[in-house]
Amino acid sequence: MELQPIKFYQTGTFTVGNRLLDADQRSVQANMERTNSLNSGHRACQGCGEALGARYAIDAAMRASNNQVIACNATGCLEVFSTPYPETSWQIPWIHSLFGNAAAVATGVMAAMKVKGRKDVRVIAQGGDGGTTDIGFGCLSGMFDRNDDVLYICYDNQAYMNTGVQRSSATPPAARTATTMALGPEPGAVFGQGKNVPLIAMAHGIPYVATASVAYLRDLEAKVSRAMTVRGARYIHILVPCPLGWGAAPHDTIKLARLAVETGLFPLFEAEHGEVTSSNKIRHRVPVEEYLKPQKRFAHLFGKTPAVDTLARIQEMADRNIRKFRLMDERRHG
Amino acid sequence: MLKQTEGSHAIAESVALCRPEVICAYPITPQTHIVEGLGEMVKAGELQNCEFINVESEFAALSVAIGASAAGARTYTATASQGLLFMAEAVYNAAGLGLPIVMTIGNRAIGAPINIWNDHTDSMSMRDAGWIQLYAETNQEAADLHIQAFRLAEELSMPVMVCVDGFILTHAYERLDIPTQEQVDAYLPPFEPRQVLDPSEPVSIGAMVGPEAFMEVRYLAHHKQMRALELIPQLSAEFRQVFGRDSGGLMRTYRAEDAKTIVVALGSVNGTIKDVIDELRDEGYAIGAATILSFRPFPSEELHELLSHAKRLVVIEKSLAVGIGGIVSHNLRMALSGISLHAYTVVAGLGGRPITKSSLRSLFERALRDELEPLTFLDLNQSAVDRELEREKARRRSGPSAENILRDLAGGAR
Ligand SMILES: Cc1ncc(C[n+]2csc(CCOP(=O)(O)OP(=O)(O)O)c2C)c(N)n1
Ligand code: SF4
Ligand SMILES: [Mg+2]
Numbered sequence: 001m002e003l004q005p006i007k008f009y010q011t012g013t014f015t016v017g018n019r020l021l022d023a024d025q026r027s028v029q030a031n032m033e034r035t036n037s038l039n040s041g042h043r044a045c046q047g048c049g050e051a052l053g054a055r056y057a058i059d060a061a062m063r064a065s066n067n068q069v070i071a072c073n074a075t076g077c078l079e080v081f082s083t084p085y086p087e088t089s090w091q092i093p094w095i096h097s098l099f100g101n102a103a104a105v106a107t108g109v110m111a112a113m114k115v116k117g118r119k120d121v122r123v124i125a126q127g128g129d130g131g132t133t134d135i136g137f138g139c140l141s142g143m144f145d146r147n148d149d150v151l152y153i154c155y156d157n158q159a160y161m162n163t164g165v166q167r168s169s170a171t172p173p174a175a176r177t178a179t180t181m182a183l184g185p186e187p188g189a190v191f192g193q194g195k196n197v198p199l200i201a202m203a204h205g206i207p208y209v210a211t212a213s214v215a216y217l218r219d220l221e222a223k224v225s226r227a228m229t230v231r232g233a234r235y236i237h238i239l240v241p242c243p244l245g246w247g248a249a250p251h252d253t254i255k256l257a258r259l260a261v262e263t264g265l266f267p268l269f270e271a272e273h274g275e276v277t278s279s280n281k282i283r284h285r286v287p288v289e290e291y292l293k294p295q296k297r298f299a300h301l302f303g304k305t306p307a308v309d310t311l312a313r314i315q316e317m318a319d320r321n322i323r324k325f326r327l328m329d330e331r332r333h334g
Numbered sequence: 335m336l337k338q339t340e341g342s343h344a345i346a347e348s349v350a351l352c353r354p355e356v357i358c359a360y361p362i363t364p365q366t367h368i369v370e371g372l373g374e375m376v377k378a379g380e381l382q383n384c385e386f387i388n389v390e391s392e393f394a395a396l397s398v399a400i401g402a403s404a405a406g407a408r409t410y411t412a413t414a415s416q417g418l419l420f421m422a423e424a425v426y427n428a429a430g431l432g433l434p435i436v437m438t439i440g441n442r443a444i445g446a447p448i449n450i451w452n453d454h455t456d457s458m459s460m461r462d463a464g465w466i467q468l469y470a471e472t473n474q475e476a477a478d479l480h481i482q483a484f485r486l487a488e489e490l491s492m493p494v495m496v497c498v499d500g501f502i503l504t505h506a507y508e509r510l511d512i513p514t515q516e517q518v519d520a521y522l523p524p525f526e527p528r529q530v531l532d533p534s535e536p537v538s539i540g541a542m543v544g545p546e547a548f549m550e551v552r553y554l555a556h557h558k559q560m561r562a563l564e565l566i567p568q569l570s571a572e573f574r575q576v577f578g579r580d581s582g583g584l585m586r587t588y589r590a591e592d593a594k595t596i597v598v599a600l601g602s603v604n605g606t607i608k609d610v611i612d613e614l615r616d617e618g619y620a621i622g623a624a625t626i627l628s629f630r631p632f633p634s635e636e637l638h639e640l641l642s643h644a645k646r647l648v649v650i651e652k653s654l655a656v657g658i659g660g661i662v663s664h665n666l667r668m669a670l671s672g673i674s675l676h677a678y679t680v681v682a683g684l685g686g687r688p689i690t691k692s693s694l695r696s697l698f699e700r701a702l703r704d705e706l707e708p709l710t711f712l713d714l715n716q717s718a719v720d721r722e723l724e725r726e727k728a729r730r731r732s733g734p735s736a737e738n739i740l741r742d743l744a745g746g747a748r
Contacts, residue, residue: 068533072401073540083541093531095404096540097427101397104389108356108401108409109531111385115355115407121533139397142390 047250049240064228074127075099100135103143129170144204157242182300215258247296259291264318341473346371356402364500365440392417396424415442429464434487451686478581559631584633590622682712
């Protein structure tokens with residue numbers, strides 16, 4: 001689906017009511033015919049960004065494929081909260097095998113569909129950041145290498161939430177987790193560690209890579225829809241705040257997902273065959289403190305003597321992203 | 335069709351005749367020739383309607399197989415040794431999910447010390463993972479067992495490992511009978527999955543199961559293997575009807591009718607054992623042998639029956655349960671309940687150490703005189719071990735033992 005820029009002067013905000021859009025441009029979720037692929041009744045915490053992200057992503061994929069989706073899930077919160085058998089929230093064929101093999105299982109499903117002449121069936125692999133950037137990384141890279149016709153979606157809540165909030169390679173510096181305690185001279189996760197899997201995915205030269213945030217659900221749907229028009233290996237990395245692990249209020253999930261983007265800490269972009277093709281511009285740039293402060297995992301930065309040096313280093317990371325991904329509208333901000 | 339061919343290639347041809355739809359593999363000696371053979375057939379277009387996927391690890395190989403099988407494709411992979419351990423988590427998973435994958439194991443030792451030669455440590459390490467385990471005695475049987483394995487796996491919805499001695503079988507050239515496509519089609523119907531990922535009938539597979547049902551799910555796996563105890567002989571009999579030769583079954587005996595001494599072993603070593611038994615029979619000794627073909631499920635009743643009239647049992651095993659002795663012997667204990675006999679465990683052939691006729695002969699002679707220890711390490715170089723123990727006593731930092739022993743054997747001991 002082509003995106004068409006539309007200007008709305010009447011609202012004064014950047015939100016857009018579906019009513020103002022053409023029917024085919026409206027949110028999948030606004031459609032009565034949406035598939036509810038991840039149905040209500042699951043056991044996610046209140047305000048779970050992962051549940052929200054998965055619901056939007058999979059419904060969009062369903063719409064884009066005429067409801068022919070098979071999903072392969074890694075172990076993690078999404079897997080556990082969605083299938084408290086005898087209940088399951090999945091309205092689509094869904095398999096969970098192991099923590100570290102979702103991408104390979106998806107390759108297998110894809111191969112079976114190919115042999116059976118079912119090119120219409122689209123395969124999605126999905127997992128948390130731990131299942132993607134750490135333990136499932138080998139299988140993920142193998143799937144990218146072979147350019148298998150699989151869309152991999154990583155729901156990044158920046159730690160191993162299902163096992164009680166331990167550090168993963170997607171945990172940001174200074175964040176407190178159960179294994180990066182807020183103790184000692186350098187409390188929280190250390191600087192200089194971690195990996196950027198969207199960039200690593202791009203280095204494989206796969207046809208499509210995108211990042212998304214649950215604060216920008218329309219953008220998320222559009223990226224999933226775009227990914228579904230492409231054949232071969234595709235990767236979407238979605239930032240999904242976790243109230244429990246981040247020590248944040250459930251009603252702040254969307255706000256934090258937005259602030260992560262507006263600070264520049266979580267750049268939103270798309271890439272094709274290893275080249276960045278677009279990035280979402282930041283419209284209200286905010287300092288990183290605004291994003292960090294509402295989260296208890298960063299509380300140690302805001303004690304009696306605020307950790308100015310650490311905050312400056314985090315701000316530097318945001319600034320670097322803004323330059324690197326051209327996140328500011330250059331016309332307005334020079 | 336009779337032809338002179340390599341064991342691995344015969345296995346590849348057999349598997350191809352089974353019309354596999356997805357094959358995935360990662361190379362490891364001595365499994366390589368099997369998957370190379372299959373890859374070639376797919377690439378050349380001889381094996382059609384089949385996806386051959388080169389993956390980045392054995393863990394991925396079996397994971398791809400899990401996805402393919404769950405999506406309803408007849409799926410095959412092969413590995414050995416370190417590769418089997420690397421996929422261990424997926425080995426249990428495939429069985430737990432009840433996916434009828436067939437996997438060849440080119441049996442090989444496990445390091446450290448790294449060793450590419452044959453023993454059974456690899457497949458024995460997965461004996462309780464929930465897979466059916468068949469051990470081929472000859473290359474003809476190795477080829478034939480794969481055809482039976484798909485049938486067995488799919489009837490039970492349970493994965494099957496076909497274990498084939500590395501090098502001794504996989505790399506041996508001999509005259510083998512490769513069946514025709516018509517024969518295999520007559521024997522092996524198309525795969526009708528019990529569970530399948532299908533958008534027109536969505537199911538969730540692989541949910542968390544708590545204490546309320548876990549026992550039942552695990553028990554069901556056991557129950558199915560007990561059913562396999564009946565099915566395996568049936569499938570072997572049917573195989574005979576279609577292909578005109580004996581292959582497979584739970585176990586096979588050799589000159590065991592009136593034998594007071596029974597030798598039990600798995601795999602290719604049975605050939606040598608039979609030769610020695612022939613010699614001893616000629617000299618008047620009442621000795622016979624039993625080959626265990628199906629190690630999982632374990633044919634306890636058949637072995638009980640066989641051993642109930644015996645005075646002596648000699649188990650030759652190519653693996654070591656460190657700290658206790660033999661794996662096969664311990665599995666046999668249950669079958670011995672109520673039988674009183676002398677039982678000898680012989681650990682032999684580890685890491686490819688040849689098991690020769692003359693060693694077996696003197697071993698059996700000692701057994702016949704009841705002069706064997708309960709646990710024997712066949713052809714162990716005890717003095718090399720003693721010298722290493724001496725070195726360890728002499729110096730705290732005696733260094734890595736494997737390298738010490740190699741240096742010692744080469745005559746350069748410090
Ligand atoms: C091989 C293996 N190691 C560890 C675990 C334990 N484990 C299960 S879920 C999980 C954390 C998942 O974290 P992530 O992938 O980030 O997903 P989240 O729960 O945060 O959504 C861990 C460590 C496991 N199931 N399997
Ligand atoms: S712990 Fe976090 S990711 Fe897991 S269900 Fe709760 S909010 Fe969602
Ligand atoms: Mg996580």
